[in-house]
Amino acid sequence: MSEVKFRELRNAPPMVVNFAKAVLRANVKPGNNPTLPEVGLRLNDVGLDAKHLAAYRKVCGFAADGKLPVTYPHMHAFPLHMALILENDFPFPAMGLVHVRNSITQYRPIAEREQLNIKCYLGNLTKVDKGYEFSIFTSISTGGERVWESESVNFFRSGGGSKGKKKEAPKPEPATDTVEWKVPGDIGRRYGAVSGDRNPIHLYPLSAKLFGFKRQIAHGMWSKARCLAELQSQLPAEAFSVDVQFKLPMFVPATVKFENKPTDGGSDFRLLAKDGIKPHLAGQIRTLGE
Template identity: 40%
Template structure:
């Protein structure tokens, strides 16, 4: 892997244009280059994120917040001319984060982003978008987002690893996903994908109404589970099933508090939105 270090956090508007203009698959191999960047944490932005995602005030950053810090770097990587797949068609299938140490007392972090693990899938091909966050002591947090690009033809057997539905869970809480949550989350995350913003823009991409961001669903779930979960040495792995249509209401089921457990986010008529589990980092 070759690494390119950025002098500043990428400016998003030109990257949106790049994403909007690229609609074709231009290759079937992932680039061998990753991006690195130093980022500063703005307490006002963290506070706005907490409010949108339901996290209470704390000296420790929300476990999903490094995704927000890394978003511009991820966008730059995925809209680069040597990246073979159009960003707007990608579907987020899985997300796993590992919190190695408590995310407290940090003001500046180093972020690295690369892609790996391109594999055939029944609907196209999947790859992992890998993000690592370091502070002055070393590795602090890492994430893998498994992305699907439809229509890619690769040699080999297609596999699709679905997580089984949890068994030992009870209802913990429920919440509403309001009609404007896609726009509110876009303002704190920078992710203005049209499928999340309004019914009108979602219809352009084949959705009958706007859908909630997958990472908002995950963040809102972790906010509801915050009393349940250890602050560090934890891996939280979720699979995104059916999208949450806006406006909507969801129910969170989870195991009893502990170092490992399962979670299940369901909607009306028992529709599965998220299946997940947490456990100590192996």
């Protein structure tokens, strides 16, 4: 991929407009040799909306501490993500994408009053079994200092794939020391109201069934945020990364189990179904070396 050409934005793209465009592009086909547009978006001087931050903390479970929750910058980047995948030459329909992995690196805590400069672009398009994966990269700076980065890996299913014998996945170990949560059926609507991500699969049983789900499912980024809210007091003060792999969808309402195991330089955590075995999410927190 050649050098990305960035466009400057004056304001974040309205999510209502983004979803309208997503509906209009629902029948986009990738063709035999899809490529990603070599374009990026920049939005500078993004300031704090105290009410929005408070609403985000409430729906995800973070305590107010004068710093932005580690997942909160994603709220400002997501409208730019949507705008990128709605570019005229983007090869996949937005409605057909599945968020499969997310990695965040926070280089230092971000104070509530800092203004953010946000940069997003596409990359790493790869043919995988049964479809394609690609990344949306985000870099956030303040006062010329890089403070936060992320990579969101998305999957588009296009059929085909290997015809060989399917490899058996290793059986997950049952959880041993967990915290149990009750996840309400309206969590998708509540998180969607804050994030702007009102994908129908997260809202109501009927709207989710239109896309092949038996009922609505929780947002992956809500699940990641809820796990990190549980670990808020244990997160490193120095630079660290937190990677998650989204596993089985969480149909809500649900009872789930959260497990955390400290490791050298961080911790490994999982979000599991009520049986303590079926995984919804697996994550790793690691401090960054010098």
